[in-house]
Amino acid sequence: MYSLDILTACYGSLNVTDKLITLYKASSPPSNTFQFNFTPTNGLFNQDPLPGARKACVVVYRIRFDLLGPLPSQYSQPRVVRAVENEEAVVSYDGQGLTPFIPGTPAKNRFIIDASWWNRDVTDVVTRLSNATPGTLNVKVDTPILGYDPIFGTKKQLMITYATLNPNGTTGYLAAIGVDFDTVQIPIGPRPTLRIIAANYGGKDVTVQARGLVKQDQTWVLDTTNANGAFTDPWVGVQKTIVVLYQYGNRPFELLVTAERKGVVTLDPYAPAEQSRTAFLHEGNNSKVIGIVWGLMDGQTGPVGQDKYDYVNSKGEFPATNNWIGFDGWVGTAKTCVVFAYHNKFGGEIYAVAAREGQTGKLLD
Numbered sequence: 001m002y003s004l005d006i007l008t009a010c011y012g013s014l015n016v017t018d019k020l021i022t023l024y025k026a027s028s029p030p031s032n033t034f035q036f037n038f039t040p041t042n043g044l045f046n047q048d049p050l051p052g053a054r055k056a057c058v059v060v061y062r063i064r065f066d067l068l069g070p071l072p073s074q075y076s077q078p079r080v081v082r083a084v085e086n087e088e089a090v091v092s093y094d095g096q097g098l099t100p101f102i103p104g105t106p107a108k109n110r111f112i113i114d115a116s117w118w119n120r121d122v123t124d125v126v127t128r129l130s131n132a133t134p135g136t137l138n139v140k141v142d143t144p145i146l147g148y149d150p151i152f153g154t155k156k157q158l159m160i161t162y163a164t165l166n167p168n169g170t171t172g173y174l175a176a177i178g179v180d181f182d183t184v185q186i187p188i189g190p191r192p193t194l195r196i197i198a199a200n201y202g203g204k205d206v207t208v209q210a211r212g213l214v215k216q217d218q219t220w221v222l223d224t225t226n227a228n229g230a231f232t233d234p235w236v237g238v239q240k241t242i243v244v245l246y247q248y249g250n251r252p253f254e255l256l257v258t259a260e261r262k263g264v265v266t267l268d269p270y271a272p273a274e275q276s277r278t279a280f281l282h283e284g285n286n287s288k289v290i291g292i293v294w295g296l297m298d299g300q301t302g303p304v305g306q307d308k309y310d311y312v313n314s315k316g317e318f319p320a321t322n323n324w325i326g327f328d329g330w331v332g333t334a335k336t337c338v339v340f341a342y343h344n345k346f347g348g349e350i351y352a353v354a355a356r357e358g359q360t361g362k363l364l365d
Contacts, residue, residue, distance in 0.1 A: 012049040020038070020059065035092050060079075113162055117158045122158075141180050228260070255276075293339075
């Protein structure tokens, strides 16, 4: 079963999202056609937003579809229909080529879904501008910014559809609309919630203490010169690693790997994550183990080998040695091997278990 979920819509400079949702709900398409057809006119929308100009109508939508899996429904990647005044618009939601989709949470919590200048797709242009802009995005509706004019001499709209992750975890879809020579503004989104999933310091689980360092603005700051003060010293006389698995909103998991006496480290939802924050994780590998960290992972640009994940997954244990891992993750320093895994395979919470160099660590289940 498929149904239509209209996210945003405009007719010229007029936001007609609510109007189209009402029309769709009142429509009666033939059985199994999965189409919503309408002709954009001034009469349909009871207004002429740009007198004397031929208007474009842009509809950004997604398809809700039922699965046989654990979730009762999913939504497709957003699709776009661009029509013009007095010509029929056909919004198809027949289910072909559907894959589940949830917008990510970029550093500025501003995910550009679509940008349409009249009926021209300028999404790539606006996305690049958004990625390069640390604060409020200002887009001048003009050719120097957007490229060639799609209908020269006609006053036209720019509609930007974007998504933000709300603090409660829901995704909001919004539209910003302007006309030629206007400046369309899109603010940065609210700060997504920081979730500390698991943390380890020198072989000691410090998840609770690490969660206590999350600030109200969803940043996390640790002065590693005083890591013992934050976590207490679990391995006296040894310089210890600090490994934190965390997630902002619905972003992919990220991993902080550092050590005491390395200065101040910060997690910030608006700061782009360093490449190393995702390089050492190995999700989607058909194993309940999603991360193996050996020392500081010195010299490594990716996760440890798949054979190590398979070994830990099947044996439920791991030798904390250079020989087993296949490299020295922190030369000249006693190391800790930290493994992140799901309880009850894929259905439970994620935890961390650690072993110091020369020991053998064991999973909890």
